Amino acid sequence: MAAQKPGLARGTRDFGPVQMSRRNYLFGIIRTVFEKFGFQPLETPAIENLATLTGKYGEEGDQLLFKILNSGDFMKNASDANLSERNSKSITPEISEKGLRYDLTVPFARYVVMNQHLHNFPFKRYQIQPVWRADRPQKGRYREFFQCDADVVGTNSLLCEAEIVLMIREVFEKLGLADYSIKLNNRKILSGIAELMGAPGKEGPLCVAIDKLDKIGEEKVFEELKERGFGDDVAKKLQPFLQLTGSNAAIIADLEKLLARSDVGMVGVAELKEVMAMVEGFGVKVDQLAIDPTLARGLSYYTGCIFEVKPTSVQMGSICGGGRYDDLTGMFGLPNVSGVGISFGIDRIYDVLDELNLFPAESLRTSKVLIANFDPASAMKALAVLGKLREGGIAAELYPESAKLKKQFTYAESKGIPFLLMAGESEFASGEFGLKNLQSGEQKTFTIEQIISELR
Amino acid sequence: MAAQKPGLARGTRDFGPVQMSRRNYLFGIIRTVFEKFGFQPLETPAIENLATLTGKYGEEGDQLLFKILNSGDFMKNASDANLSERNSKSITPEISEKGLRYDLTVPFARYVVMNQHLHNFPFKRYQIQPVWRADRPQKGRYREFFQCDADVVGTNSLLCEAEIVLMIREVFEKLGLADYSIKLNNRKILSGIAELMGAPGKEGPLCVAIDKLDKIGEEKVFEELKERGFGDDVAKKLQPFLQLTGSNAAIIADLEKLLARSDVGMVGVAELKEVMAMVEGFGVKVDQLAIDPTLARGLSYYTGCIFEVKPTSVQMGSICGGGRYDDLTGMFGLPNVSGVGISFGIDRIYDVLDELNLFPAESLRTSKVLIANFDPASAMKALAVLGKLREGGIAAELYPESAKLKKQFTYAESKGIPFLLMAGESEFASGEFGLKNLQSGEQKTFTIEQIISELR
Numbered sequence: 001m002a003a004q005k006p007g008l009a010r011g012t013r014d015f016g017p018v019q020m021s022r023r024n025y026l027f028g029i030i031r032t033v034f035e036k037f038g039f040q041p042l043e044t045p046a047i048e049n050l051a052t053l054t055g056k057y058g059e060e061g062d063q064l065l066f067k068i069l070n071s072g073d074f075m076k077n078a079s080d081a082n083l084s085e086r087n088s089k090s091i092t093p094e095i096s097e098k099g100l101r102y103d104l105t106v107p108f109a110r111y112v113v114m115n116q117h118l119h120n121f122p123f124k125r126y127q128i129q130p131v132w133r134a135d136r137p138q139k140g141r142y143r144e145f146f147q148c149d150a151d152v153v154g155t156n157s158l159l160c161e162a163e164i165v166l167m168i169r170e171v172f173e174k175l176g177l178a179d180y181s182i183k184l185n186n187r188k189i190l191s192g193i194a195e196l197m198g199a200p201g202k203e204g205p206l207c208v209a210i211d212k213l214d215k216i217g218e219e220k221v222f223e224e225l226k227e228r229g230f231g232d233d234v235a236k237k238l239q240p241f242l243q244l245t246g247s248n249a250a251i252i253a254d255l256e257k258l259l260a261r262s263d264v265g266m267v268g269v270a271e272l273k274e275v276m277a278m279v280e281g282f283g284v285k286v287d288q289l290a291i292d293p294t295l296a297r298g299l300s301y302y303t304g305c306i307f308e309v310k311p312t313s314v315q316m317g318s319i320c321g322g323g324r325y326d327d328l329t330g331m332f333g334l335p336n337v338s339g340v341g342i343s344f345g346i347d348r349i350y351d352v353l354d355e356l357n358l359f360p361a362e363s364l365r366t367s368k369v370l371i372a373n374f375d376p377a378s379a380m381k382a383l384a385v386l387g388k389l390r391e392g393g394i395a396a397e398l399y400p401e402s403a404k405l406k407k408q409f410t411y412a413e414s415k416g417i418p419f420l421l422m423a424g425e426s427e428f429a430s431g432e433f434g435l436k437n438l439q440s441g442e443q444k445t446f447t448i449e450q451i452i453s454e455l456r
Numbered sequence: 457m458a459a460q461k462p463g464l465a466r467g468t469r470d471f472g473p474v475q476m477s478r479r480n481y482l483f484g485i486i487r488t489v490f491e492k493f494g495f496q497p498l499e500t501p502a503i504e505n506l507a508t509l510t511g512k513y514g515e516e517g518d519q520l521l522f523k524i525l526n527s528g529d530f531m532k533n534a535s536d537a538n539l540s541e542r543n544s545k546s547i548t549p550e551i552s553e554k555g556l557r558y559d560l561t562v563p564f565a566r567y568v569v570m571n572q573h574l575h576n577f578p579f580k581r582y583q584i585q586p587v588w589r590a591d592r593p594q595k596g597r598y599r600e601f602f603q604c605d606a607d608v609v610g611t612n613s614l615l616c617e618a619e620i621v622l623m624i625r626e627v628f629e630k631l632g633l634a635d636y637s638i639k640l641n642n643r644k645i646l647s648g649i650a651e652l653m654g655a656p657g658k659e660g661p662l663c664v665a666i667d668k669l670d671k672i673g674e675e676k677v678f679e680e681l682k683e684r685g686f687g688d689d690v691a692k693k694l695q696p697f698l699q700l701t702g703s704n705a706a707i708i709a710d711l712e713k714l715l716a717r718s719d720v721g722m723v724g725v726a727e728l729k730e731v732m733a734m735v736e737g738f739g740v741k742v743d744q745l746a747i748d749p750t751l752a753r754g755l756s757y758y759t760g761c762i763f764e765v766k767p768t769s770v771q772m773g774s775i776c777g778g779g780r781y782d783d784l785t786g787m788f789g790l791p792n793v794s795g796v797g798i799s800f801g802i803d804r805i806y807d808v809l810d811e812l813n814l815f816p817a818e819s820l821r822t823s824k825v826l827i828a829n830f831d832p833a834s835a836m837k838a839l840a841v842l843g844k845l846r847e848g849g850i851a852a853e854l855y856p857e858s859a860k861l862k863k864q865f866t867y868a869e870s871k872g873i874p875f876l877l878m879a880g881e882s883e884f885a886s887g888e889f890g891l892k893n894l895q896s897g898e899q900k901t902f903t904i905e906q907i908i909s910e911l912r
Contacts, residue, residue: 005788005789006508006566006569006570006788006789007505007508007570008501008504008505008570009501009503009504009505009554012501012502012503012504013501014498014499014500014501014567014570014571015497015498015499015500016498016567016571016574016575017496017497017498017581020496020497020498020499021496021497024497035821035851036846036849036850036851036852037846037851037853038822038823038851038852038853038871040473040476040477040821040822040871041471041473041476041477041480041821042470042471042472042473042476043470043471043476044470044471045464045465045468045469045470045600046468046502046556046586046588046600047465047468047522047588047599047600048464048465048468049463049464049465052462052463063527064527066503066524066525066527067524067525068522068523068524068525068556069522069523069524069525069548069551069552071519071520071522071590072544073544074544075542075543075544075547076542076544078542083539083540083542086531086532086534086539087531088528088529088530088531088532091531092525095525096525098465100502100524110462111470111472113462114462114463114464114470115470115472118472119472119870120866120867120870120871122856122867124853125473130502132502132503134527143503144501144502144503152856155856155857157856157857159835159854159856160856162839166843277836278836278839281836281837281839281840282839282840282842282843283839283840283843283844284843332461332462333461333462365491365496365497366494366496367494379615380733380734380737381737383618383734383737383738383739384737384738384739386738387622387738387739387740388739390492390493393492394492395491395492395493395494396492396494397493397494397580398615400578400608400611400613400615400616401611401613410576411576411578414575414576415494415496415576
């Protein structure tokens with residue numbers, strides 16, 4: 001076979017040692033926080049039956065599903081009509097029964113329904129896995145990317161909402177990121193606003209329009225709402241909500257006045273108040289938390305509190321978001337299971353930490369020390385030293401060949417190994433070994449025992 | 457949409473909290489050992505171009521690749537002839553350009569070739585990721601399963617082989633598994649045996665036949681070799697190798713006599729001697745290590761040392777295997793890169809640990825304590841306690857509703873939470889809280905500070 005020039009599939013990435021180390025550092029912190037809050041790990045398969053996936057993500061989503069060709073003689077099931085018409089769309093279900101996971105939410109719902117007798121509600125799970133979408137790749141948008149979700153299902157308690165705020169706070173604190181905002185709103189407030197605008201039940205189009213405030217401005221949002229039948233006094237009725245400022249307590253007080261005539265709106269305000277009281281009850285101050293009645297979030301399935309996190313010192317969209325939904329598992333026949341979830345945008349958080357230089361140098365998974373290989377006889381003796389270092393819990397390696405020292409240096413540097421240990425004939429004769437700090441260039445002489453305690 | 461009964465795609469699995477906890481424990485130990493030996497993490501995408509995968513796993517492998525249907529109007533590229541003949545095989549490349557990762561080795565080779573200027577050889581990487589094969593599912597064989605590989609490429613040094621032995625020893629020691637054997641052989645010894653049998657270059661068929669010794673016995677192996685042109689005195693020439701017993705040193709001494717007339721065979725023996733000397737040089741005794749000249753390993757690409765690990769107290773096939781290969785990256789245009797790798801069979805190791813009850817109870821990722829929720833007012837006060845527990849590094853949760861205590865008990869038990877903290881009105885009045893050990897049933901009274909130090 002002739003050698004071929006290898007390449008990656010479009011929209012996919014390799015993660016080499018540096019990226020993997022940083023990703024594992026990031027995942028590790030999120031995982032630790034999730035587990036501290038009682039969330040347990042779950043993983044579902046990459047391959048799902050198309051029957052599970054299709055129809056869950058809208059028509060656009062169905063088209064973006066990666067579909068797997070049936071094994072064996074798949075063409076035998078294709079219908080004559082579809083073949084002769086070359087009808088890609090209608091032939092697909094005849095030759096493909098499986099697809100790749102598109103998000104973590106639908107497989108989670110499937111898992112909950114299939115394993116409802118295994119878990120006592122509330123069920124708190126987290127899931128960190130890749131998903132695949134046949135989107136057009138562009139800067140920052142990949143066809144394979146990781147999602148990182150935590151959800152509680154089976155309880156209406158607003159404690160879950162308060163804990164989501166605390167988890168967000170703890171994750172970003174541990175990551176060293178202080179400049180961010182957590183916006184909090186409640187879909188019921190948006191329902192109340194729609195009601196007051198004379199468009200009860202139209203919170204859907206209201207959310208879609210309000211979601212564009214940052215992009216197109218107030219005037220255009222008002223116009224869009226007028227077109228969608230929100231009446232001619234849109235500006236007058238909506239503006240008071242857009243102009244709310246001050247502390248969270250002040251905003252809540254204003255909302256109570258503005259929404260006094262909407263039952264659903266007042267429930268929304270009451271829920272926000274309770275979440276804020278619970279966050280306070282934990283005894284921590286979350287300065288980043290701000291109630292924002294204009295936060296809408298695109299997804300239609302949210303029914304209660306909604307969250308969105310954005311960095312404030314870096315130009316970047318939302319890095320974390322979520323909310324409460326009332327009927328996640330209904331699509332698989334288990335109705336009335338309320339849940340609330342949060343999703344961390346791993347790729348964006350990675351970019352923010354990278355831009356702000358917040359990845360600690362120690363996150364790099366590499367050896368702490370490279371033993372230089374001077375000659376075969378010394379290398380043989382160095383094995384016992386290497387064994388002792390590792391026994392002492394120190395990641396270490398011996399250069400595998402008696403190559404030029406320059407080459408061994410370069411190896412250590414390219415791999416980010418911070419120390420080089422000199423272990424030649426004279427060192428073994430004296431029992432004292434040179435330890436060179438490759439960053440400072442400084443070299444000191446120690447016994448092996450001293451080196452172990454030095455490096456540990 | 458009518459609710460549907462959800463199911464898993466055939467041959468795939470969900471991993472719930474208990475399995476995930478154990479798998480993460482297992483992966484964590486292997487990862488720690490790999491990193492201690494200087495291996496760095498790598499991940500490649502699940503989706504690869506079929507051009508990268510096809511032709512690398514033999515004809516059977518090509519058929520077992522999961523192929524992804526092209527997006528959009530894929531039928532427009534199908535040829536009339538293939539359509540009218542319903543020729544599944546020849547139409548596949550016209551409607552599918554991508555496939556799912558079949559193993560970790562080929563993507564690793566692709567990565568090395570594409571990133572050769574990024575890494576100074578030797579490059580030591582480990583990779584723990586799922587792979588997919590459209591095999592017929594059966595007990596213990598899945599269509600999606602994890603592989604767990606560590607490889608060094610770019611050096612011929614036998615230090616790598618010795619370190620593989622040490623890594624195997626350390627992984628199983630940390631897992632608490634003592635009853636296993638590491639078999640070690642060298643393909644050059646098998647080449648030497650073929651040479652002495654008058655069939656030089658025929659080590660391939662020799663390996664295939666010898667690989668069946670356990671299953672079909674000596675006589676049938678001899679017959680197969682006769683049929684394959686190894687001459688009529690197969691038994692006489694092969695038997696001495698099959699009957700070798702005694703210490704590793706004794707076997708090496710016997711091999712030196714038996715293979716004295718084969719240059720390649722003697723190189724193989726010399727390599728085994730050097731690996732054994734290096735393992736000893738590390739100053740650890742690996743009692744499980746046994747030289748076995750009948751170890752063949754199926755895969756054709758091995759050229760030097762080969763390894764195989766089997767548990768000895770459980771009926772189970774190989775749980776770990778690997779070896780040296782001379783030309784991994786040649787298929788992608790980078791020749792003469794020698795490497796050596798090891799692969800841990802995660803699913804089988806999981807089953808062995810499960811059968812021998814070797815998963816520690818602490819591996820379960822769950823809260824250490826559940827605070828019972830007696831009434832809304834006490835629950836509000838309990839938030840501060842919950843915050844303090846978590847600040848103390850203790851995974852903890854408050855039952856989200858003021859449900860019956862029995863229900864809260866059941867929740868804690870089903871989730872494996874070991875302690876229940878009583879925090880009702882009287883407890884907050886006295887400042888002393890009951891802590892119930894759910895396994896022993898014992899309950900003691902403590903202040904919060906005492907509880908934190910007790911649970912930590």
